[in-house]
Amino acid sequence: MKNNILKPKYRGIPQWFKIPEHKLTATNAIQTLPLPDRVVIPLHQHIGPPSYPVIKIGDTVLTGQKIGDSNEFRCVPVHATISGKVTDIISFKDVVRNKEQQAIVIESDGKDKWIDLQTVDDPESLSNEEIIFKIREAGIVGMGGAIYPAHLKLTLPKNGRLETLILNGCECEPYVTADHRVMLEYGEEVISGLKIITKLISPDNIFIAIEDNKPDAIEHLTGIVEKSSLDGRVTIVPIKLKYPIGARELLVKAVLNKEVPFSGRCRDISVLVHNVSTAKAIHDAVIEGRPFIEEVITVGGGVNNPQNLLIRVGTPVKNLIEYCGGKNVNVNQIVLGGPMMGSAITDLETPVTKGTRCLLLKNTKVKAEQDCIHCGNCLDACSMRLNPSLLAKYSQSGRYDDCGEAYIDDCIECGVCTYVCPANIPITQYIKTAKQQLSLME
């Protein structure tokens, strides 16, 4: 037995815990951010082995040109997101992934001159291997927060199959409305991507899960599905909004009433979950030949004009804040990601990377951390049925191996334990630190 810590049997569907939604930008149509003069493209924006530069300083590059890759199939390449000149390859501290990494700097020529895009009219004309290759070459990562390589998720083991596909349109974190707008404004592309995923894995059952606070998205995608070749094969499931129901393990439980095994994956129970924006990216790559160089992000909180923006990857956050009218005087913290799961940044030159769905400006009152009073709030609130208090304690005292034994890998970093802790213990931050230390020990 591991440290006498019982392996949890069931995850809970978050039943009682509801945080304020603050979906203030839900009706704001996506605006395109003007192109930046300079982008910084990190070489490692995914889970798996990093990419390496395939260009050198002084090269001129086109928008969409591959600038980083490796021979590893598990690697995800990166691309130039503007046309111009490679002026530097720098080392920078990636606060979101909490690591030092290399990044390629491109100065714009102001022309946004693209590579030739290889379009495809009918994905049925392509073999599954050709589609997987296109998805990898386009550099697509999971947009639900996991930044897992999309091509790996869609590669089935030999003679293996997945029975159920769930397209995840749940966007439960407060403030974030990027996926909501993508479903409304790029619904055709989302369903086209769903068709491509369906061709790749031939599931028996297809669900689209959308929270019930987005009735317009439910109606819109229902209409598109009914007019598509998927009509009759897809069930659209309204999901009751309870944070963090968008996490795939919890979503599988909510939609199918099945448990993803602890320390396991959805595919262990023959299920694949893909985010709606990832489906759109798959459409863009396979049908339009477009690499993953831009994404929709919500800029919210203490800016004068909160928006949903279509931005090029590698754009500094200061450009987003300026476009949204600048920050309010009370802002004292800037977070990449949502209020529950995001990471605070101090440098406004920090580039927005793949999979970032929110830039949030906050007024945070710093409260002194106190000793645990053993109230049990964090245990009650953890939908993954972990012991957050114990994980924080182990992390604080450097007992990282014990964190591993206490199923730290099952923590989805939802931030709920920190939110409910009356002793102001930054439990999730302690857990993130322990995970980082454990990854360095591997």
Ligand code: SF4
């Ligand atoms: S962040 Fe806290 S509440 Fe969320 S899964 Fe991890 S331990 Fe549980």
Ligand code: SF4
């Ligand atoms: S919520 Fe905070 S104070 Fe209460 S048991 Fe958890 S860590 Fe301790």
